[in-house]
Amino acid sequence: xxxxxxxxxxxxxxxxxxxxxxxxxxxxxxxxxxxxxxxxxxxxxxxxxxxxxxxxxxxxxxxxxxxxxxxxxxxxxxxxxxxxxxxxxxxxxxxxxxxxxxxxxxxxxxxxxxxxxxxxxxxxxxxxxxxxxxxxxxxxxxxxxxxxxxxxxxxxxxxxxxxxxxxxxxxxxxxxxxxxxxxxxxxxxxxxxxxxxxxxxxxxxxxxxxxxxxxxxxxxxxxxxxxxxxxxxxxxxxxxxxxxxxxxxxxxxxxxxxxxxxxxxxxxxxxxxxxxxxxxxxxxxxxxxxxxxxxxxxxxxxxxxxxxxxxxxxxxxxxxxxxxxxxxxxxxxxxxxxxxxxxxxxxxxxxxxxxxxxxxxxxxxxxxxxxxxxxxxxxxxxxxxxxxxxxxxxxxxxxxxxxxxxxxxxxxxxxxxxxxxxxxxxxxxxxxxxxxxxxxxx
RNA sequence: GGGGGCGUGGUGUAGCCUGGUUAACACACCUGCCUGUCACGCAGGAGAUCGCGGGUUCAACUCCCGUCGCUCCCGCCA
Numbered sequence: 033x034x035x036x037x038x039x040x041x042x043x044x045x046x047x048x049x050x051x052x053x054x055x056x057x058x059x060x061x062x063x064x065x066x067x068x069x070x071x072x073x074x075x076x077x078x079x080x081x082x083x084x085x086x087x088x089x090x091x092x093x094x095x096x097x098x099x100x101x102x103x104x105x106x107x108x109x110x111x112x113x114x115x116x117x118x119x120x121x122x123x124x125x126x127x128x129x130x131x132x133x134x135x136x137x138x139x140x141x142x143x144x145x146x147x148x149x150x151x152x153x154x155x156x157x158x159x160x161x162x163x164x165x166x167x168x169x170x171x172x173x174x175x176x177x178x179x180x181x182x183x184x185x186x187x188x189x190x191x192x193x194x195x196x197x198x199x200x201x202x203x204x205x206x207x208x209x210x211x212x213x214x215x216x217x218x219x220x221x222x223x224x225x226x227x228x229x230x231x232x233x234x235x236x237x238x239x240x241x242x243x244x245x246x247x248x249x250x251x252x253x254x255x256x257x258x259x260x261x262x263x264x265x266x267x268x269x270x271x272x273x274x275x276x277x278x279x280x281x282x283x284x285x286x287x288x289x290x291x292x293x294x295x296x297x298x299x300x301x302x303x304x305x306x307x308x309x310x311x312x313x314x315x316x317x318x319x320x321x322x323x324x325x326x327x328x329x330x331x332x333x334x335x336x337x338x339x340x341x342x343x344x345x346x347x348x349x350x351x352x353x354x355x356x357x358x359x360x361x362x363x364x365x366x367x368x369x370x371x372x373x374x375x376x377x378x379x380x381x382x383x384x385x386x387x388x389x390x391x392x393x394x395x396x397x398x399x400x401x402x403x404x405x406x407x408x409x410x411x412x413x414x415x416x417x418x419x420x421x422x423x424x425x426x427x428x429x430x431x432x433x434x435x436x437x438x439x440x441x442x443x444x445x446x447x448x449x450x451x452x453x454x455x456x457x458x459x460x461x462x463x464x465x466x467x468x469x470x471x472x473x474x
Numbered sequence: 475g476g477g478g479g480c481g482u483g484g485u486g487u488a489g490c491c492u493g494g495u496u497a498a499c500a501c502a503c504c505u506g507c508c509u510g511u512c513a514c515g516c517a518g519g520a521g522a523u524c525g526c527g528g529g530u531u532c533a534a535c536u537c538c539c540g541u542c543g544c545u546c547c548c549g550c551c552a
Contacts, residue, residue: 059511059512059513059514061510061511061512061514063508063509063511063514064507064508065508065509065510066509066510066511067511068511068512068514070512079511079512081510083510099503100502113510115510115512116510116512117511117512118512136484136502136503136504137484137485137502138484138485138502138503139484139485140484140485141484141485141501141502144485144486144501144502145486145500145501145513146485146486146487146500146501147486148485148486149485149486149544149545150544150545151543151544151545152485152486207550223552245552247550247551247552249551250475251549251550251551252475252545252546252547252548252549253546253548253549253550253551255551255552256551256552257552261552262552263552342548342549343548343549344548390552396552397552398552399552400551443552444552445551447552448552449552470543470544
């Protein structure tokens with residue numbers, strides 16, 4: 033039976049034992065009498081050494097011709113040695129196998145002193161991912177998503193996977209990608225909106241979906257992508273959008289509590305930011321109030337904007353939430369009908385105002401939600417008012433003809449949340465492989 | 475889509491404004507040396523038709539125009 037692999041983070045507890053370590057060669061210091069290697073796996077870095085001697089000539093030769101970033105298997109004895117600055121422990125190598133050598137000239141150096149330009153990093157993303165700081169992003173993402181799912185499942189939600197190929201464009205707003213489909217045109221889903229509502233009409237009560245969504249918008253900002261992972265949920269028998277917000281804040285509090293517990297220290301060390309578990313309830317301001325607050329902070333809106341915040345306004349409102357409530361989050365509620373889609377329910381006593389909300393986190397829009405209009409005739413009237421042609425969305429309107437419960441939900445962006453929680457300036461770096469208007473490779 | 479900035483060895487930058495030597499520096503790479511390194515050190519070496527095309531000029535990395543790519547801000551949104 034072959035020696036099982038030891039992860040580098042566990043080396044310290046294996047002093048005196050022979051271990052097998054597998055990873056990449058981070059540094060080679062090939063000296064006259066001693067050879068030093070730094071080996072890295074996804075859990076840490078350890079020093080491995082060999083003395084130069086005639087008895088070890090073969091091994092010495094292998095190490096002399098090693099290249100940095102080669103993938104290797106090392107077998108050796110763990111030795112406690114106070115001279116070693118890194119943990120006081122090293123591996124005395126008995127055997128080294130080069131599983132796959134690395135070309136000497138690496139396009140980017142994962143162990144290098146300076147970070148290459150964003151373009152180079154994206155071109156060679158797999159090398160960039162070898163950097164522990166980059167890898168941490170996706171460990172955090174895993175924890176965050178896991179906690180979200182855990183909370184949903186505990187609350188009786190059903191996970192769905194809706195199709196991304198659509199026979200007709202989903203409701204207006206963002207642009208859609210069209211593609212050839214056996215002689216017809218199909219469209220890539222901009223969101224699972226219609227289908228998660230279908231699940232409500234189907235009696236699922238509560239559903240969530242984490243999956244890809246596509247937006248054909250030529251957006252050139254630090255927080256837009258043409259394909260991203262959407263986080264969506266929908267719940268039945270709500271009285272208003274307030275029920276949805278109340279759910280979301282509990283759900284987020286739980287997800288951040290779990291993420292903070294598991295990765296808070298690492299995030300602090302690598303990104304210099306503390307994951308704060310938010311107090312519940314989050315502050316709420318209506319759009320009318322939001323506009324006043326932002327105006328008091330001296331931000332003048334261009335005249336063509338009617339009742340919506342621009343990114344600067346969102347940032348200022350985020351500042352306000354922190355100053356006034358010491359809170360990173362703030363719900364903005366009651367958006368005017370003009371800036372919301374036809375399926376958002378309207379206030380019975382204020383028909384120009386929707387029962388909707390956005391959630392801002394550190395001044396960045398991370399969620400849009402609402403109570404949906406579930407009454408067929410009202411929904412049809414609202415679609416007509418928005419100038420939509422009913423025929424392409426008739427399949428959707430049909431959901432509401434046979435007893436659809438009152439319901440609401442929200443959609444969030446996974447990478448956007450990751451960007452905010454890690455204080456990263458750009459969505460590209462927190463996306464496994466970014467897709468934008470000019471980025472289709474790798 | 476609108477506006478600004480930037481493209482120089484494998485990587486990160488300097489040089490450009492105020493055209494004129496072998497285009498410089500750091501890291502990486504190659505060779506040699508080095509009694510335990512730990513950002514190892516020392517000596518030497520290779521590696522760039524300065525994004526691409528055109529123009530001005532005796533002369534263009536440098537100035538002008540175009541083009542492509544990247545990037546930032548605005549718009550759109552998650």
